[in-house]
Amino acid sequence: MDHQQRFDLTCDKVDEALKRFLTQSGTSAALLFEAMRYSVFGGGKRIRPVLLLEFCRVSGGEPDSALPFACALEMIHTYSLIHDDLPCMDNDDMRRGRPTNHKVYSEHTAVLAGDALLNLAFEIMLDPANTRDISAQTALTAAHTIARASGVYGMAGGQCLDMDRVAGQAPAQMVAQIHALKTGALISAAAQAGCVLARADEKKLDAANAYACNIGLAFQIKDDLLDLEGDPDKLGKPVGSDAAGHKLTFPSVYGVEHCGKLISNLTGRAIEALDAFEDASFLTWLAQRLALRER
Numbered sequence: 001m002d003h004q005q006r007f008d009l010t011c012d013k014v015d016e017a018l019k020r021f022l023t024q025s026g027t028s029a030a031l032l033f034e035a036m037r038y039s040v041f042g043g044g045k046r047i048r049p050v051l052l053l054e055f056c057r058v059s060g061g062e063p064d065s066a067l068p069f070a071c072a073l074e075m076i077h078t079y080s081l082i083h084d085d086l087p088c089m090d091n092d093d094m095r096r097g098r099p100t101n102h103k104v105y106s107e108h109t110a111v112l113a114g115d116a117l118l119n120l121a122f123e124i125m126l127d128p129a130n131t132r133d134i135s136a137q138t139a140l141t142a143a144h145t146i147a148r149a150s151g152v153y154g155m156a157g158g159q160c161l162d163m164d165r166v167a168g169q170a171p172a173q174m175v176a177q178i179h180a181l182k183t184g185a186l187i188s189a190a191a192q193a194g195c196v197l198a199r200a201d202e203k204k205l206d207a208a209n210a211y212a213c214n215i216g217l218a219f220q221i222k223d224d225l226l227d228l229e230g231d232p233d234k235l236g237k238p239v240g241s242d243a244a245g246h247k248l249t250f251p252s253v254y255g256v257e258h259c260g261k262l263i264s265n266l267t268g269r270a271i272e273a274l275d276a277f278e279d280a281s282f283l284t285w286l287a288q289r290l291a292l293r294e295r
C-alpha cells in the first residue's frame, strides 16, 4: 500500500467513526444534527485526525483506541470553520465548493451547530465507553491537550488577535503569533495527543511538537498563498478574501517569493524532527504533500 492509499484508508476509518458519533439518538433538534453533519461531511481533508492517528502509531500506540480523539479533533476544527465563516467573522458564502453553513441553514443554526460540535467533541473524549482501552489519566491528558489548543491559549485566542489587531504592533511578529495560535495550535495538539495516547516519552513528544509547529506554519503560509494565487475551482471558494479583508498574512509581510522559501525550509525542519521515530516515512510524505497542496 502506498502513502496515498494509506491516507485514504485512514480517512475512511475516520469518516465511518464520525458517522457513528453523528447518528442522532432521539428526535429532538433534527435540524441541528443536519447542520452539524453538513459541515463535518463537507469535503474536509482530515489532516488533523490523520496526524493524531499516525503519531499514535509511530509512538507505538494502537490507533483504533485513538479514533474517538481523532474524531473529536475534526469536530472542533469543523466548528471553527463554521464560526469563522459567519457574518460577524469572515462573512464567507462558500467553503469547499458549497455554500457555508449559515447560508444553507441560518446564522443562529450555524452558531449552534458549531457550539454543539465543540461540546460533542468533549463528550466523546470524556465518555468512558469510548476510552475503554486507555487509562483515565491518559484520556484526560489527551483531552486537556486538545482543550488547551482550542481555546483562549490557542485557536480561539489566535482568531481574536486576528479579528481585533492592535495598531502599532510589528507585523512580522504579529502574523507569526496569529498563525501559531489560530492554525498551529490545533495541528500541534493533533501530534501531541497522538503521542500522549501512545504514552510516548518526552523525546518523542518534543519531536512531534517540532514537526507539527513547522508543518503548521508551512500549512498556514500555503493557505495565505492559495488565497492570493490559488485556483478558485480547486479551492472551492473565491480567492482574494485576505486582501479584501485587509488581513495580515505572510505574503503581505514577506512577499510571495520568500513565502515559497519559508514553506520549503519549514517542511525540511519538520522532516528532520522525525528522526526521533522509526518508520516515519508516511509523516515525511505528508509534510511534503501539504507543502505542495492546491486546496
Ligand code: GRG
Pocket: 043, 044, 045, 046, 047, 079, 080, 081, 083, 084, 096, 155, 156, 159, 182, 183, 219, 220, 223, 295
Ligand atoms: C472561530 C474559534 C474560531 C476559530 C477560527 C480555523 C480558523 C480559526 C479560521 C480559519 C481561517 C483559515 C482559513 C485559516 C487557515 C488555515 C486553516 C485552518 C485552513 C482550513 O483548514 P483545512 O485546510 O480545512 O485543514 P479542510 O477544509 O480541509 O477541513
